[in-house]
Amino acid sequence: MILRLFLSFCVGLTFVTASHAAIEDQVSEFMLDNGMQVVVIEDHRAPVVVHMVWYRAGAADETPGVSGVAHFLEHLLFKKTKNLAAGELSRTVAENGGTDNAFTSYDYTAYYQRVAADRLPIMMQMEADRMVNLDLTEDDILVERDVIIEERNQRTETNPSALYREQANAALFQNHRYGVPVIGWRHEMSNLTLSDALAYYKQFYAPNNAVLIVAGDVVPDEVLSLAKSTYGKIPANPNLSDRKRPIEPPHFAPRRIEYVDDRVSQPYVVRSYLAPERNSGDQRPAAALALLADILGDGQASVLQRKLQFETQEALYASASYSGVSLDTTSFAVYIVPSADVSLEDAEAALDRAIAEFMEEGVDEAQLDRLKTQYRAAGIYAQDSVNGLANAYGRALTSGLTRQDIHEWPDIIQSITAKEILAAARDVFDLNSSVTGWIRK
Numbered sequence: 001m002i003l004r005l006f007l008s009f010c011v012g013l014t015f016v017t018a019s020h021a022a023i024e025d026q027v028s029e030f031m032l033d034n035g036m037q038v039v040v041i042e043d044h045r046a047p048v049v050v051h052m053v054w055y056r057a058g059a060a061d062e063t064p065g066v067s068g069v070a071h072f073l074e075h076l077l078f079k080k081t082k083n084l085a086a087g088e089l090s091r092t093v094a095e096n097g098g099t100d101n102a103f104t105s106y107d108y109t110a111y112y113q114r115v116a117a118d119r120l121p122i123m124m125q126m127e128a129d130r131m132v133n134l135d136l137t138e139d140d141i142l143v144e145r146d147v148i149i150e151e152r153n154q155r156t157e158t159n160p161s162a163l164y165r166e167q168a169n170a171a172l173f174q175n176h177r178y179g180v181p182v183i184g185w186r187h188e189m190s191n192l193t194l195s196d197a198l199a200y201y202k203q204f205y206a207p208n209n210a211v212l213i214v215a216g217d218v219v220p221d222e223v224l225s226l227a228k229s230t231y232g233k234i235p236a237n238p239n240l241s242d243r244k245r246p247i248e249p250p251h252f253a254p255r256r257i258e259y260v261d262d263r264v265s266q267p268y269v270v271r272s273y274l275a276p277e278r279n280s281g282d283q284r285p286a287a288a289l290a291l292l293a294d295i296l297g298d299g300q301a302s303v304l305q306r307k308l309q310f311e312t313q314e315a316l317y318a319s320a321s322y323s324g325v326s327l328d329t330t331s332f333a334v335y336i337v338p339s340a341d342v343s344l345e346d347a348e349a350a351l352d353r354a355i356a357e358f359m360e361e362g363v364d365e366a367q368l369d370r371l372k373t374q375y376r377a378a379g380i381y382a383q384d385s386v387n388g389l390a391n392a393y394g395r396a397l398t399s400g401l402t403r404q405d406i407h408e409w410p411d412i413i414q415s416i417t418a419k420e421i422l423a424a425a426r427d428v429f430d431l432n433s434s435v436t437g438w439i440r441k
Contacts, residue, residue, distance in 0.1 A: 030219035035208025041215035049216035052112040052396040057204035060106040060177035068184020073106040108398035117217040160261040206237035215390040267440035274433040275332040285325040286324040288424035296320035363418035428429040
């Protein structure tokens with residue numbers, strides 16, 4: 001499964017905003033001698049555990065020319081190992097009433113099982129086994145390569161919005177690997193080999209490049225003991241290097257894309273901008289952008305919906321989004337789906353006018369206070385999902401953030417001022433660092 005598609009239409013934060021005091025009481029952190037990070041999140045309400053291994057390696061860490069190999073390897077890890085038959089891990093999970101899966105993003109690849117708490121030892125044993133003992137054949141490659149190509153057919157080739165996003169991504173990120181689809185370019189996917197998969201596996205799948213997250217009805221010391229007896233026996237990769245990726249150069253000209261597809265059911269305009277990511281120890285710019293996205297596009301009280309849907313009725317829908325949890329430079333986007341009698345040209349002009357008016361009028365303090373209250377409430381609700389907490393920690397820790405950053409984030413959100421939000425808006429709304437797309441029949 002692929003996560004974090006560029007220009008996600010999710011609005012607001014993609015991260016837990018619970019009070020850090022409450023979360024700190026639940027979370028323990030350890031480091032194994034081989035460099036594997038271990039995070040334990042206690043929740044004793046039900047005898048269930050979520051076991052996750054996150055690798056600090058994703059599609060953006062691929063070698064040029066083999067796009068899609070990170071996602072390809074994710075599929076291949078369900079094949080046999082030296083100690084497990086093909087599919088044995090998943091069958092064991094199912095036989096014990098649990099669920100398992102995996103997902104790939106630009107910055108990480110993750111594998112997880114949700115099982116009864118007393119089944120944690122066997123999950124650890126089996127997951128540790130496939131960290132180092134994967135046993136692939138050429139037949140595995142041929143079969144699974146067809147599977148991922150069919151996945152691309154279903155997810156991308158049949159979806160005009162997905163095809164547009166690929167083009168927009170490539171235009172926005174001209175040098176960085178975020179401009180390459182997570183699932184891969186089709187022509188490169190068709191040529192992926194056994195050696196490509198094994199090279200990626202040997203380079204990145206190692207305990208010193210992984211984060212183990214165990215959440216649920218567990219005791220931290222017992223998890224640590226299990227981790228030492230399974231993952232702790234695996235030697236660190238001494239050749240593991242820092243994540244060095246191409247840097248996106250300054251952009252000096254706006255870019256435009258007109259994507260025409262007969263399958264488009266509703267035309268729309270979207271503009272994406274390069275934007276700073278959440279950086280460890282310096283999260284205020286990202287927090288301001290997260291609030292900006294919500295002020296502009298979250299709900300009927302948001303600026304874009306109020307101005308474009310209700311006041312002028314130029315739009316059927318208008319929104320904004322920001323994806324802050326990212327290892328490198330990310331994106332901020334605004335959208336408008338025009339009303340039936342509004343052209344795409346007029347819709348784009350209306351979107352620009354609404355943003356210009358917002359910049360002149362400034363942030364509504366009452367709206368900002370309401371959003372902060374919503375964030376506090378969302379944080380309380382987030383604690384009800386042990387799986388959500390595990391995912392939030394995994395995404396953050398594999399994207400350059402620390403446990404301290406995670407715990408400080410809710411307070412940073414609450415401290416952001418209207419002045420900071422406007423400053424963030426002025427910085428991000430740079431047409432020279434943007435891609436504007438028209439998607440129509």
